[in-house]
Amino acid sequence: MKFLQLQHVTGFAKVAVYLACGIGLLGIIYTTGSFIYVMFRADDLSNISVTETLELPSLTREQAAGPWATESGAVRFRLCKIYGEFSYLNMPRGLVFAAGLRVLGLWALFFLGTVQLARILRDVGRGKAFALENARRLRVIGYAMAGGAIFKALMFLGSVIVFRGDIEVAGGVIPWVSYVQSASSPGLLLGGVIVIVISEVFRLGNQLQEEQELTV
Amino acid sequence: MPIIVNLDIELARRKMKLTDLAERVGITISNLSILKQGKARAIRFSTLEAICRELNCQPGDILAYQPLSDDLT
Numbered sequence: 001m002k003f004l005q006l007q008h009v010t011g012f013a014k015v016a017v018y019l020a021c022g023i024g025l026l027g028i029i030y031t032t033g034s035f036i037y038v039m040f041r042a043d044d045l046s047n048i049s050v051t052e053t054l055e056l057p058s059l060t061r062e063q064a065a066g067p068w069a070t071e072s073g074a075v076r077f078r079l080c081k082i083y084g085e086f087s088y089l090n091m092p093r094g095l096v097f098a099a100g101l102r103v104l105g106l107w108a109l110f111f112l113g114t115v116q117l118a119r120i121l122r123d124v125g126r127g128k129a130f131a132l133e134n135a136r137r138l139r140v141i142g143y144a145m146a147g148g149a150i151f152k153a154l155m156f157l158g159s160v161i162v163f164r165g166d167i168e169v170a171g172g173v174i175p176w177v178s179y180v181q182s183a184s185s186p187g188l189l190l191g192g193v194i195v196i197v198i199s200e201v202f203r204l205g206n207q208l209q210e211e212q213e214l215t216v
Numbered sequence: 217m218p219i220i221v222n223l224d225i226e227l228a229r230r231k232m233k234l235t236d237l238a239e240r241v242g243i244t245i246s247n248l249s250i251l252k253q254g255k256a257r258a259i260r261f262s263t264l265e266a267i268c269r270e271l272n273c274q275p276g277d278i279l280a281y282q283p284l285s286d287d288l289t
Contacts, residue, residue, distance in 0.1 A: 214257040216247050 010050035017118045024111030031107050035100035095163045098147040102155040109151075116141050138199035146192025150184040156183035220280040223252045231243050241266040 114135040123131050160183075227234060238248045243263060250256050251263075264275055271278075 068277055214250060214253045214255065215260045216243065216256045216263050 013121055017121055020114040021111070021118060024107060024114050024116060027107040028104065031100065031104045032083045035096075037102065059128065098155060098159040098162070102152060102159075104156070105151055109148040112142045113144045116144075127178055130202055130209045132203065135199045135202040135206060138195055138202055141197060142192045142194075142196035144192070146189050146193060149189035149192065152185055152188075153183040162184050217254060218281055219254075219282050220282050221250075221251055221254050221256070221278060222280060223267070224251055224275055226273055230271060232271070237267070237270060240261045 120134050120137050122133055123129065147181070225235065234248055235245055238245045241248070241263065245265075248272075251259065259264065265276060268275060
């Protein structure tokens with residue numbers, strides 16, 4: 001691929017960019033495949049691998065009458081991790097779709113960022129580090145990072161609001177603080193803002209370089 | 217730009233080529249061409265000194281100030 005023809009950049013940077021592009025591409029492929037798989041199997045109670053369990057002894061007897069009842073009478077909700085988020089076994093497809101869309105969107109933004117980074121390194125190798133195009137690419141990376149943090153928060157909180165009835169059970173309400181902690185990515189947001197500021201520095205650098213090149 | 221570069225006139229008077237001047241002054245032909253075309257943003261004193269030395273002229277022979285029409289009002 002032409003955009004990956006990196007020359008005269010440090011070996012570590014080259015390896016890191018190649019690795020990041022590859023991980024981004026794999027992330028998109030894996031997420032797409034697993035999303036399709038889970039959408040078909042979301043209602044299947046029989047063959048979901050259990051990673052963690054949560055005992056909720058305060059639940060009512062009506063809840064205990066379901067297929068998840070234990071010998072003690074307490075209801076055990078078997079939670080399985082789908083895309084790193086807790087969900088119920090018979091998770092509604094709408095919530096699976098929202099979670100999959102969120103993760104796919106984040107991987108797509110990651111891949112977009114790594115492609116822009118590879119093109120920046122290509123220009124650095126050609127001695128055009130402060131090209132105006134690189135300032136624009138850095139701005140794109142910054143918007144992808146900050147936008148990704150906002151997108152993740154909105155999608156997560158939106159999913160919780162829309163599917164609240166499927167998530168919260170009488171006696172087993174998940175504290176709202178957990179929702180906020182899961183939805184927020186302050187590091188990603190701050191990182192995006194920092195990269196946007198750096199893009200302005202590159203734009204100024206382009207002006208200085210132009211002045212220097214036109215000084216005889 | 218209000219600063220006019222008359223390098224081509226001085227070169228024609230001395231029947232010197234741009235490439236010869238660039239070699240004598242010690243800068244690239246592309247840079248000298250930028251100066252000759254009036255696209256340069258700045259000129260170093262060292263470059264101006266070298267040009268004047270090789271062309272045996274004064275800085276005023278190479279550079280002239282022509283104010284824009286807005287500046288006159």
